[in-house]
Amino acid sequence: MKKYELLKWLQDQYYQWQDLLDQIGPARMEQPGVNGDWSMKDMVAHLTGWNRWLVVRLESAQHGEPEPPPPWPEILRTEDEINTWLYESSRQRTLTDIMDEMHQVFQQFFTLIESLPNNVRVERIEPAFYLIWVNHQRFLAGEFFDHFRDDHEPDVRRWLAREEKH
Numbered sequence: 001m002k003k004y005e006l007l008k009w010l011q012d013q014y015y016q017w018q019d020l021l022d023q024i025g026p027a028r029m030e031q032p033g034v035n036g037d038w039s040m041k042d043m044v045a046h047l048t049g050w051n052r053w054l055v056v057r058l059e060s061a062q063h064g065e066p067e068p069p070p071p072w073p074e075i076l077r078t079e080d081e082i083n084t085w086l087y088e089s090s091r092q093r094t095l096t097d098i099m100d101e102m103h104q105v106f107q108q109f110f111t112l113i114e115s116l117p118n119n120v121r122v123e124r125i126e127p128a129f130y131l132i133w134v135n136h137q138r139f140l141a142g143e144f145f146d147h148f149r150d151d152h153e154p155d156v157r158r159w160l161a162r163e164e165k166h
Contacts (some may be wrong), residue, residue: 001122013145051144061134073161
């Protein structure tokens with residue numbers, strides 16, 4: 001797979017994500033119940049937190065630097081602990097802040113991928129996982145979208161269907 005194909009896939013996924021956010025609309029973004037008590041705003045903050053971490057790690061690899069420490073406290077080891085920390089650290093932030101950060105992180109990610117050499121190693125693992133290799137390190141380039149699709153989209157779609165009935 002070529003870098004431009006990965007960029008096109010990422011752009012397509014981003015547009016689909018934006019379409020979903022537009023369908024939800026700002027008025028419903030803070031309503032709880034999307035995934036447990038989480039609102040869609042919480043979901044966006046959660047996904048963006050992990051995506052920001054991907055960007056930081058990818059940038060370090062691109063510059064041949066060691067992986068930096070994660071943004072969460074070092075004592076947190078499990079995904080559930082990290083997810084709780086991400087939730088707690090962002091739940092008081094405004095919807096505007098969360099959405100602005102999401103767009104900013106996506107732009108950083110796209111710019112970073114674009115800046116990689118055209119012959120960067122990109123692999124597609126079926127059904128649709130994209131790996132990008134930078135200085136002998138591999139990264140799940142579609143982690144944001146894959147994680148959403150596999151772990152959260154069914155809950156979001158069920159919640160949205162219930163909301164649209166009312």
